[in-house]
Amino acid sequence: QSVLTQPPSVSAAPGQKVTISCSGSSSNIGNNYVSWYQQVPGTAPKLLIYDNNKRPSGIPDRFSGSKSGTSATLGITGLQTGDEADYYCGTWDSSLSAKVFGGGTKLTVL
């Protein structure tokens, strides 16, 4: 059971937009920055978003992040088949004194 809650799966058609939610509490998302990672099966995770809404260099602006209260959201526009992957949110949990991840969301581009 993950500290952060994500939907197990989402799907959308190529070219469409999708959002992935990440729900936590005041000890984690509520008082800390959120990151998002993309993991294509068989490869290492890749940082997409850090500090709630910042993109590392090389990450296209099709990917966006936001946070409100104890929840965060990853948005992906202009979906491509190459976006099919597992997506994880992550943050620090001040009560656990540990980094925590969501359970992951599998994105299918139909």
Added chain:
Amino acid sequence: EVQLVESGGGLVQPGRSLRLSCAASGFTFDDYAMHWVRQAPGKGLEWVSGISWNSGNIGYADSVKGRFTISRDNAKNSLYLQMNSLRAEDTALYYCAKDIGPYYYGSGSSQHWGQGTLVTVSS
């Protein structure tokens, strides 16, 4: 180019020990915190341990506290994870990851990851 190369994984019996290593290159190693993150087969990501730039701050997940020890050698640009009293539930792909800042705690993200080294605990 940042490179992180893990090694030391393998098949080990329950109760035995294993030491993982991560060789870092392409950045100033002693400017950044480092982490070990694992992924059990078919499962999600689990943070295992983190260490700040100068080894002054170290943290562990409750699941490995007292059994695993993280360390780093900044002169050798290397990160280590000593794993003792291994259990079947420790079976996973272990990733070495570079933080975006000098401290392992807080909201820092892991911008670079290695390809992982597989640890299998089984009799």
